[in-house]
Each structure stands twice: as C-alpha cells, then as structure tokens.
Amino acid sequence: MEWADEDWVPLSALEHYAYCPRQWALIYVERVWDENPDTINGAYLHQRMDEPSTDVRGGLRVIRALPIWSERLGVIGRADMVELGEDGTPYPVEAKPNKLKYSHAHDVQLCAQGMCLEEMWSRPVRAGALVYFGSHRRREVAFTCSLRHEVEQIAIAVRASFQKARMLPATNDARCRECSLQDHCVRVFPTDPFDLSSNDEGQ
Numbered sequence: 092m093e094w095a096d097e098d099w100v101p102l103s104a105l106e107h108y109a110y111c112p113r114q115w116a117l118i119y120v121e122r123v124w125d126e127n128p129d130t131i132n133g134a135y136l137h138q139r140m141d142e143p144s145t146d147v148r149g150g151l152r153v154i155r156a157l158p159i160w161s162e163r164l165g166v167i168g169r170a171d172m173v174e175l176g177e178d179g180t181p182y183p184v185e186a187k188p189n190k191l192k193y194s195h196a197h198d199v200q201l202c203a204q205g206m207c208l209e210e211m212w213s214r215p216v217r218a219g220a221l222v223y224f225g226s227h228r229r230r231e232v233a234f235t236c237s238l239r240h241e242v243e244q245i246a247i248a249v250r251a252s253f254q255k256a257r258m259l260p261a262t263n264d265a266r267c268r269e270c271s272l273q274d275h276c277v278r279v280f281p282t283d284p285f286d287l288s289s290n291d292e293g294q
Contacts (some may be wrong), residue, residue: 094165100249102159104170105203105242108249110196115249116272120256141169151175164246170204172222181208183219190267191228199223202234203242 108115111236115182119191143156158257160167166256175233183204187197201219232238 092162092165094162098250099160100164100166100246100253102166102200102203102207104249105166105245106196106200108245108252109199109241110194111270112248113276116252117276119253128288139153150177159204159211161203161207162248163208163210164203164243165250166203166204168204168207169207175206179212180214181212181216183208183216185219185221187221187223188225188274189223190225191223191230193230198232199240199242199245201232202238203246205234206239206242 104119105117107118108118115212116205117118141156143154145152147153154173154175155171157170157173170183173185174182175183176182183201185197185204201221204217204218216234218231218233221232222228223230243257267276
C-alpha cells in the first residue's frame, strides 16, 4: 500500500501510544515536550548511537542506526542496532538508558521494528532484545501473534488519532509518576479548539 507522507507513523509514536495515548497526543498533537532524567539519558544515549556503522562483534554482524520501514503497516523509523546471524536473519536490538524493568510499550516498539525487518528482509523475525544500559542487562522479547496484532492495531489507532488531531482522555495511575509531561497533562484541553465549554468553571 502506498501511504501519503503525512500518514506514515513514526516507530517512536507507537511506543508513546502504547504507554499512554494521552502522552502520545501531547507530543504529536500539542507538540509538548519536557525533560526528566530518563529522557535526558535517553537523548544522550541515542546521540551516541545515531551514527550509522557496521561491524562484527562476537561473530555477529552488527548494523547501527539502520533506517527501517513497513509498507504494510505504514510505519517508519530507525533501529538502534540490528544483529545478523550466520544465516543473515535480522535481530533488532533497542537500547534503553535506564535499568532493567519491564515495559510493554518497549515490547510494542521492538516488535514493530521486527515486523519492519521481516518485510524488508523477506524472512521471519521471531524475536529481538532490549538492552538496558543503566544495568548492562539484556531482555529478549518474543514477537508473538498477540503482540504483532497489537502493533497493527496501535498503528491504525495512531494514524486515526493524528488525522483527528484531538487530545485523548487523561488517566491518573502509576504511569503518570514517570511521565515527563505530567504537568502539561493536568491542563484542560477542549475537545474542539473552538469550543470553550470545557474550560474551568467560573471563567
């Protein structure tokens, strides 16, 4: 399928949407961004890894900062690292700056990378890994049927939400404590920018 330029979904958007749809909307609709220690460390880490290169490590060919995309999903981005086994099968590796901790949103992003590579290489990509530089740990993620289906559904939801360009409902749960956009999230946004009825009472 051919996508218009504005309909391509960045791989990073899938992670933000999987973590919290409102966080995604703040970043991609409202163009809001604030830093916290995790985002600062992440930016520094990716500055170091954004230089394209290819080398051999431990018998594996490693490609860094590889542009990837999927025509079927309409998603595009860059893989931090792709390891190529002896048979040439790609294995995506996504770098995270913090210590090892489970994040389903990270799994979604990594699986999307695997689905891109699968399409580009025309061979099955069944798993990838997340590397946590804060603890020098590595966690493998299997690209199950359910995870692949979730990637497909999130890509559709992100594209539809972006076309509507509307803010999404706020939540108040454990995710908020780790979000750098928490202060922006508590602001009141009217669903329709020309409808002021959702402003605070008394205004």
